[in-house]
Amino acid sequence: MTEWWTYRPSDFLLFSARTYWRLFELHNLQWWPLQWLTVGLGAAALLWWWRTRSVRPLLVLLAVCWAFIGWAFHLQRYAGINWAAPWIAGGFALQALLLLALAVWSPPPSPEHAAQRARGAPALLVATLLLYPFAGLFFGRPLVQAEVFGLAPDPTAWATLAALALVPAPSRQLTWRLAWAMPLLWCVLSGITLWAMR
Amino acid sequence: MRSHRPSRPCAARREVLRLLGAAPLAAALPAVGAASAPVLARAIPSSGEALPLVGLGSWITFNVGPDPQALAACTEVMRAFFAAGGRMIDSSPMYGSSQATIGHGLKQLRDAPVFSADKVWVSSGARGAAQVEASRRLWGVARWDLLQVHNLLAWEEHLPLLLRMKAAGQLRYVGITTSEGRRHADIERIMRTQPIDFVQVSYNLLDREVEQRILPLAAERRIAVIANRPFREGALLDALRRHALPGWAAEIGCDGWAQAALKFIASHPAVTCAIPATTRVDHVLQNMGAARGRMPDAGLRERMARDVRRLVG
Numbered sequence: 001m002t003e004w005w006t007y008r009p010s011d012f013l014l015f016s017a018r019t020y021w022r023l024f025e026l027h028n029l030q031w032w033p034l035q036w037l038t039v040g041l042g043a044a045a046l047l048w049w050w051r052t053r054s055v056r057p058l059l060v061l062l063a064v065c066w067a068f069i070g071w072a073f074h075l076q077r078y079a080g081i082n083w084a085a086p087w088i089a090g091g092f093a094l095q096a097l098l099l100l101a102l103a104v105w106s107p108p109p110s111p112e113h114a115a116q117r118a119r120g121a122p123a124l125l126v127a128t129l130l131l132y133p134f135a136g137l138f139f140g141r142p143l144v145q146a147e148v149f150g151l152a153p154d155p156t157a158w159a160t161l162a163a164l165a166l167v168p169a170p171s172r173q174l175t176w177r178l179a180w181a182m183p184l185l186w187c188v189l190s191g192i193t194l195w196a197m198r
Numbered sequence: 199m200r201s202h203r204p205s206r207p208c209a210a211r212r213e214v215l216r217l218l219g220a221a222p223l224a225a226a227l228p229a230v231g232a233a234s235a236p237v238l239a240r241a242i243p244s245s246g247e248a249l250p251l252v253g254l255g256s257w258i259t260f261n262v263g264p265d266p267q268a269l270a271a272c273t274e275v276m277r278a279f280f281a282a283g284g285r286m287i288d289s290s291p292m293y294g295s296s297q298a299t300i301g302h303g304l305k306q307l308r309d310a311p312v313f314s315a316d317k318v319w320v321s322s323g324a325r326g327a328a329q330v331e332a333s334r335r336l337w338g339v340a341r342w343d344l345l346q347v348h349n350l351l352a353w354e355e356h357l358p359l360l361l362r363m364k365a366a367g368q369l370r371y372v373g374i375t376t377s378e379g380r381r382h383a384d385i386e387r388i389m390r391t392q393p394i395d396f397v398q399v400s401y402n403l404l405d406r407e408v409e410q411r412i413l414p415l416a417a418e419r420r421i422a423v424i425a426n427r428p429f430r431e432g433a434l435l436d437a438l439r440r441h442a443l444p445g446w447a448a449e450i451g452c453d454g455w456a457q458a459a460l461k462f463i464a465s466h467p468a469v470t471c472a473i474p475a476t477t478r479v480d481h482v483l484q485n486m487g488a489a490r491g492r493m494p495d496a497g498l499r500e501r502m503a504r505d506v507r508r509l510v511g
Contacts, residue, residue, distance in 0.1 A: 006380060010431075014294045015261045016477070022265060080263030081294045 038150025059103035067096035237283030243420035251464035253286030255475035261294030282486035290317035317348035323355025346373035371395035451491035460488035
């Protein structure tokens with residue numbers, strides 16, 4: 001790509017904002033009422049962490065969500081308007097494997113884990129589960145286009161960052177470090193997309 | 199510039215009347231006086247074939263995926279476009295599902311007088327032919343009117359391919375494209391050395407660099423010119439929207455800034471067709487209205503550009 005410095009993010013935007021949000025509308029309609037299940041399970045997993053300091057159920061849930069979103073959203077929907085979506089789906093599948101591996105290899109919770117400070121991660125999780133779906137209302141988008149944890153990539157990525165922050169210190173090895181990459185990358189890519197669509 | 203006269207006027211009128219039969223379109227037609235004025239066209243230099251001054255782009259607007267509601271809306275835009283006298287639709291494999299959207303619309307409209315303009319866009323020269331065929335299937339056309347090397351990607355390999363395809367009768371015209379002022383030196387070099395029929399560049403009331411060298415060269419080399427980004431993807435119209443039209447707009451029969459912008463572009467003697475993109479039937483009719491009536495002369499064109507530059511800063 002010659003003269004790469006002359007390109008702006010908007011030059012790579014393939015679709016209109018209307019088309020993009022319509023994706024979520026069709027996605028939500030297709031999978032309704034799965035939204036209740038994903039949010040409910042997310043809340044249950046957070047409650048389980050609160051009581052036991054075990055983040056394993058949350059990681060397993062997130063692994064399933066990343067795999068599902070990679071298939072149901074990126075491959076089945078986003079690929080219709082974005083030729084890069086199959087590659088993104090591959091990244092989501094890889095992330096699912098990383099989270100699963102992290103869940104399997106995490107040691108059981110111990111008393112010192114109970115004392116570990118959560119530093120806002122639980123609050124972020126609550127926000128992605130309960131508040132994020134309503135964020136679109138502030139921008140004039142109807143609730144049918146809501147981005148819901150477990151079905152939409154953005155809130156799921158944010159919830160994953162929060163969950164990774166809850167992983168106890170002894171488990172913070174290579175797999176844990178690698179598991180940060182995809183959610184952070186997705187947040188950046190999504191942010192650029194949203195900014196270019198403004 | 200001359201009025202568009204189809205080689206088979208009776209068949210063309212029957213076609214327009216058939217397209218006008220769609221109930222939703224009838225209500226969207228502009229006033230009778232404006233609609234009855236002939237669509238102005240310019241000859242493609244290499245063949246003399248007349249092409250209406252305003253076509254239809256598909257970047258972003260037609261990339262709607264398999265959404266039935268959006269596909270139907272795009273089909274209505276195409277219906278209105280053809281009924282208003284439009285012919286050239288431009289697309290590319292880079293534009294997501296736009297090609298499939300066009301193919302969907304052409305299938306619904308049946309025998310639309312489309313001038314198909316698409317592109318080859320792949321870094322491997324060996325995969326060019328397969329991509330072109332895949333694009334043709336998406337459009338559902340038997341033969342391409344125009345194929346272009348998109349943004350000069352691997353043009354050294356794709357241009358010979360397209361020229362071979364033209365010699366074999368698989369397409370009628372060959373071209374190259376760029377946008378936003380990029381690679382103009384390469385564009386000029388190819389225009390001087392290769393037997394291309396079309397060049398597509400960005401040209402509008404603010405982006406006028408091509409007037410210096412590329413447009414004169416196109417006229418000299420008898421290469422047709424397609425103008426993309428006539429509205430800077432809407433940014434130009436957004437900036438002008440709050441300003442009243444200057445007095446010269448009435449002189450050339452413009453009902454809005456979109457028509458003023460298109461008349462500026464289409465009135466350059468070297469430009470063959472401008473390709474605004476839209477998702478709205480009323481906008482496509484306004485755009486096609488720019489291909490009717492009086493066009494600005496050179497003096498008015500300069501006033502238009504000066505006034506717009508002053509308004510948008």
